[in-house]
Amino acid sequence: MNDDLLRVLVPLPVVLPLLAAGTSVLLARRQVLQRALSLLTLVALVATAGTLLHLVDSDGTAVVQLGGWAAPYGISLVADRLSALLLLVSAMVLLAVLGYAIGQGVADGRRSTLAVFHPCYLVLAAGIAMAFLTGDLFNLFVAFEVMLVASYVLITLDGGKAQVRAGMTYVVTSLLASTLFVTVIGLVYAATGTVNMADAAMRMGDLPEGLRVALGLTMLIVFGIKAAIFPLFSWLPDSYPTAPSPVTAVFAGLLTKVGVYAIIRTQTLIFPGEGAIASVLLVLAALTMVVGILGAIVQDDVKRLLSFTIVSHIGYMLLGLGLYSVAGLAGAILYTVHHIVVQTTLFLVAGLMERREGTSSIARSGGLQRVAPLLAVLYLLPALSLAGIPPLSGFLAKLGLLQAGLADGSSLARVAVWAAIATSLLTLLAMTRVWSGVFWGPVAEVVADADTEDNVDVGVARTPRLMVASTVVAVVGGLSITLVAGPLYGLTTRAAEDLVDRSSYVTAVLGDGGGGTR
Amino acid sequence: MTGNLSLALCIGVLYTVGTYLLLQRTLTRVVIGLGLLAHGANLLLLQAGGPAGAPPFAAKDGSAGTAGVVGGTADPLPQAMVLTAIVIAFGVSAFLLALAYRSWTLSGEDEVQDDVEDRRIARLEDAAAHVRQPRPEDEL
Numbered sequence: 093m094n095d096d097l098l099r100v101l102v103p104l105p106v107v108l109p110l111l112a113a114g115t116s117v118l119l120a121r122r123q124v125l126q127r128a129l130s131l132l133t134l135v136a137l138v139a140t141a142g143t144l145l146h147l148v149d150s151d152g153t154a155v156v157q158l159g160g161w162a163a164p165y166g167i168s169l170v171a172d173r174l175s176a177l178l179l180l181v182s183a184m185v186l187l188a189v190l191g192y193a194i195g196q197g198v199a200d201g202r203r204s205t206l207a208v209f210h211p212c213y214l215v216l217a218a219g220i221a222m223a224f225l226t227g228d229l230f231n232l233f234v235a236f237e238v239m240l241v242a243s244y245v246l247i248t249l250d251g252g253k254a255q256v257r258a259g260m261t262y263v264v265t266s267l268l269a270s271t272l273f274v275t276v277i278g279l280v281y282a283a284t285g286t287v288n289m290a291d292a293a294m295r296m297g298d299l300p301e302g303l304r305v306a307l308g309l310t311m312l313i314v315f316g317i318k319a320a321i322f323p324l325f326s327w328l329p330d331s332y333p334t335a336p337s338p339v340t341a342v343f344a345g346l347l348t349k350v351g352v353y354a355i356i357r358t359q360t361l362i363f364p365g366e367g368a369i370a371s372v373l374l375v376l377a378a379l380t381m382v383v384g385i386l387g388a389i390v391q392d393d394v395k396r397l398l399s400f401t402i403v404s405h406i407g408y409m410l411l412g413l414g415l416y417s418v419a420g421l422a423g424a425i426l427y428t429v430h431h432i433v434v435q436t437t438l439f440l441v442a443g444l445m446e447r448r449e450g451t452s453s454i455a456r457s458g459g460l461q462r463v464a465p466l467l468a469v470l471y472l473l474p475a476l477s478l479a480g481i482p483p484l485s486g487f488l489a490k491l492g493l494l495q496a497g498l499a500d501g502s503s504l505a506r507v508a509v510w511a512a513i514a515t516s517l518l519t520l521l522a523m524t525r526v527w528s529g530v531f532w533g534p535v536a537e538v539v540a541d542a543d544t545e546d547n548v549d550v551g552v553a554r555t556p557r558l559m560v561a562s563t564v565v566a567v568v569g570g571l572s573i574t575l576v577a578g579p580l581y582g583l584t585t586r587a588a589e590d591l592v593d594r595s596s597y598v599t600a601v602l603g604d605g606g607g608g609t610r
Numbered sequence: 611m612t613g614n615l616s617l618a619l620c621i622g623v624l625y626t627v628g629t630y631l632l633l634q635r636t637l638t639r640v641v642i643g644l645g646l647l648a649h650g651a652n653l654l655l656l657q658a659g660g661p662a663g664a665p666p667f668a669a670k671d672g673s674a675g676t677a678g679v680v681g682g683t684a685d686p687l688p689q690a691m692v693l694t695a696i697v698i699a700f701g702v703s704a705f706l707l708a709l710a711y712r713s714w715t716l717s718g719e720d721e722v723q724d725d726v727e728d729r730r731i732a733r734l735e736d737a738a739a740h741v742r743q744p745r746p747e748d749e750l
Contacts, residue, residue: 165687230691237698244705253716260637260713260722263706267644268632270702274651274695281688282658 094151101147102156102169104140105179105221109133113214120207127194130210134187137217141180148176149583153590153600155227163602164291170227170601173587174425178353179224181429185345185436186217188566192440193338195558209249216242216342223350227601229280229287232354233273236318240266243347247335254334262331269317276310283307290601293362293594301366308363309372312355319351321410322380325403329387332402333395333452337443340395344402345436349428352409356424360591365416373414374504378511381407385518394442394452394526398435401478401522404515405431411508412493415500421588423492426581430477430485430573437474437566441467444563445530447555454526459535466560468531470567475527477570479520485573490516492581617657624650635721637710641703648699652692659688 112133119126148154153172157163171179190213197206219239226232244266248259281287283303284295296304313324320328328348332340363369384404391397409431412424442452444467449457461468477484490512497509573580590596624646631643664684714720 230694234694234698237702241702241705244702244709248709248712251712256709256713256716259709263702263709264632264640264644267702267706268647270698271644271647271651274648275654277691278651278654278658278688281655281691287687287691 094147098144098147098154098171099156101140101144102154102171102225103158105137105144105183106169106218106225108136108140109214109218109221113211113218116211116214123206126207126210130190130214131187131194133214134183134190134217137183137221138180138187141176141183144171145173145176145180149173149586153596155600164286164288167231168227168288168290168601169225170290170597171225172590172597172600173583174353174356174591175224177425177583177587178349178428178432179221181432182220182224182346182349183217184569185432185566186213186220186342188562188569189338189342189345189436189440191562191565192341192443192559193336195556195560195562196336196338196443208245212242212245212249213342215239216246220346220350224353227289229277229289229292229358232289233270233277236273236350236354237270239347239350240270243343246339247331247343249336249339258331258334261327265317265327269314272310272317273314276307276314279310280307288601289357289361290598293364293598294602296362304363305366305368308359308366308369311358311363312369312372315351315354315358316376317351319348319355319406320403321406322376322383325380325384325406328403329391329396329399332399333393337439337446341436341439341443344398344439345432348402348406349432352406352428355410356413356421356591359413360416360421361594361597364592364594370414370416371504373410374508377407377410377414378508379407380404380410381511381515385515385522388522389518389525392454394445394454394530395439397454397522397526398438398442401438401519402435404519405435405478407515408490408493408512411497411512414508415496415505416592417496417500418585418588418592419492419496419499421591422581422585423489423496425584425587426492427489429580429584430489430570433566433570433573434474434477434486437563437570438471438478440559440563440566441471441474444555444559445471449530449536454529457530457536458533459531461531462535470560470563471531472527473567474570475523476520479523480516481520483574485570485577488574488577488581613657614661617653621650621653621657624653637713637720637722640722641706641710644706645699645703648695648703652695652699655688655692655695659685 112129116126116129119129144154148171153170155163155171156169158167158169160166193209193213197209216239219235219237219242222235223232223239226235244259244263247262248255277287280292283299284292286292286295296307299307317324317327332343335343359369359373381404384400384402384407388397388400388404391400405427408427409424412420412422412427414420445457445460446452448460448464448467451457473484477486480486480490482488494509494512497505497512628643628645628647628650631639631646634640634643662684666684666686710720
C-alpha cells in the first residue's frame with residue numbers, strides 16, 4: 093500500500109507545479125483564478141512534502157524509477173530524509189512568499205507582470221522540487237536549468253534599467269556555472285560510464301585518487317557558484333536586491349540552499365571522505381563567513397546588507413559539511429532549515445520597511461518603531477535569530493555546529509569554529525546597525541526617492557494586510573523551529589546518518605546488488 | 611577509453627575562444643562566447659560516449675555488444691544528454707539575446723553596465739578629490 097502511495101507521491105512535487113504552471117499561462121487574463129490555482133498547488137505541495145517526509149522517516153528512502161527503466165539506465169527520483177525535509181521547508185516558504193506576493197500585487201495592481209509572475213513562480217517550485225528529489229546528475233542539471241530559467245524571468249520582471257543590468261550579471265554567471273556543470277557531467281561520464289549518482293558513487297572507488305579529487309573539486313566549483321561560497325559570491329549581492337521584494341525573498345531563502353543541498357549530496361555520496369576536499373571546505377567555510385559578514389557591515393542599503401549575510405551564513409553549512417561527521421552534517425542540515433526560513437523572513441520584512449519608508453537606505457530611514465511597532469517586532473525576531481541569540485533557532489543550529497566543530501579536534505576545524513563565532517557577533521553588529529538606523533532615532537520624512545537606481549515605489553505607504561499576515565506567518569514559522577527543535581534535531585541526525593552511511597541510499601536506488609548491473 | 615584527437619582539439623579551441631569572448635565588455639560577444647562554451651561542453655559529452663562508428667542497436671552479426679566498446683552498439687545516453695543540453699542552451703540564449711536587446715534599448719550601449727555600488731563609490735571619490743584640489747580659477 094505504501095509503495096503504491098510513494099510511487100505517486102515522489103514525482104508529484106515536480107509534476108504538480110509544472111502542470112499548474114501550464115494551466116496558469118492559460119488563465120493569464122483571469123487573475124483571481126490564477127491566484128487560487130497557485131495557492132492550491134502550493135498547499136498541495138506542502139501536504140505532499142509533509143506526507144513524504146513522514147513516510148520516508150518511518151520506512152526509509154523511497155525511490156521511483158521513471159518510466160520503469162531500471163536504476164543505472166533510467167532516471168531515478170529519490171526521496172530520503174534530507175531531500176524530503178528540505179522539500180517540506182521549501183514548500184512552506186514558497187507558500188508564505190506567495191501570499192506576500194499576492195498581497196503586494198493586489199495593492200500595486202500591475203496586471204502585466206503579475207500574469208507572468210504566477211507561471212514562473214510555479215516553474216521555480218517545480219525546479220526546486222526536482223533538484224531535491226533527483227538521483228541522477230544530468231537530471232540535476234535539468235532541474236537547475238528549470239529553476240534558473242524561471243528565476244531569470246522573475247529577477248527581470250520589472251524590466252527597468254537596474255533589473256536588466258543585475259539580471260545580465262545573474263544570467264551570465266548562472267550560464268557559466270551551467271556550462272561548467274555539463275563539462276563535469278561529461279568528465280564523470282567519461283571516467284565512470286554513468287550519471288546515476290548512486291552508481292557513480294560505487295564506481296568512483298576504482299578511479300585514481302587524483303582524478304577523484306579533481307572531479308570533486310570541479311563539482312564543488314559548479315555548485316559553489318550557485319550557492320555563493322567565498323571566491324564565487326560577488327554576483328549575489330549585486331543582483332538579488334534589484335528584484336521585487338517577494339522574488340528576492342524566495343531567491344534568498346531557496347536558490348542558494350539548493351546549491352548547498354547539491355554540494356552536500358554530491359560530496360557525501362559521490363566523493364565521501366576525501367581528506368583534501370574536506371580541508372578545502374573548512375578553509376572556504378571560514379573565509380565565506382568572515383568575508384561575507386565584513387561586506388554586510390559596511391552596506392547602507394538594507395537589502396544589500398541582507399544579501400551579504402546570505403553569503404556569510406552559507407559558510408556555516410559548509411563548515412558542517414567540511415567536518416564530515418554525523419554531528420557536523422546534522423548541524424549543517426538544521427542550519428539550512430533555519431536559514432531558509434529566517435533569511436526569507438528578513439527579506440519580507442525589508443520589503444515592508446521599504447514600502448513604509450520609501451527607501452531601503454539605512455541613512456535615510458529612522459524612527460520606524462514609533463510609526464510601525466509591529467514591523468519592529470517582525471524585524472527583531474528573525475534578526476536576533478540570524479545572529480544566534482538564544483533561544484531562537486539560529487542559536488540552536490549554531491550550537492550544534494560549534495559542538496561538532498570542537499569535537500572534531502583538528503586545528504583547521506578549530507579555526508573555522510572561531511571564524512563562526514566571530515561571524516555570529518559581527519552578524520549581531522550588522523543587524524543592530526539596521527535596527528538603530530531604521531527603527532530608532534527621529535522619524536524620517538517619507539520623501540520621493542531621488543535615486544532612480546533602486547526600484548522603490550514611492551507613495552505606496554499603504555501596506556496590504558495580506559503582506560503583513562504572510563510575514564507574521566513566516567516569523568512564527570521561524571519561532572516554531574525552536575519549539576520543535578528536539579524532534580527536528582533527531583530527524584536531521586538520522587538524515588546525517590543516512591548521508592555518512594551511503595549504503596541505504598545506494599541500496600534503495602540500485603537494489604540489493606549495490607554494485608550496479610553493468 | 612580511446613579519445614578522438616581532432617575532437618579533443620576542437621573542444622579545447624571552443625573553450626579557449628568562448629572564455630576569451632566571455633571576458634569582453636560587449637554583451638554581444640559575451641552571448642557568442644557563452645554559445646561557444648556550450649558547444650564545447652556538448653562536444654565533450656559526445657566524446658565521453660566513446661568512439662564513433664558503432665551500430666545504433668545491434669552489430670551486423672546480430673550480437674548485442676557492450677556499450678562504448680568498438681564492435682558493440684553505440685552509447686545512446688551522451689547523445690540524448692547533448693540533445694537536452696542543446697535545447698536548454700538554445701532557449702537560454704534566446705532569453706539572453708532579448709535581455710541584451712532590452713539593455714541596449716534602455717542604455718543605448720551594447721556594454722555590461724557598471725555596478726551601481728561601484729559608481730556610487732566612484733562618485734564619492736570624485737567629490738572628495740574635488741574638495742581637496744581647488745579648481746585653477748579658485749586660486750586667483
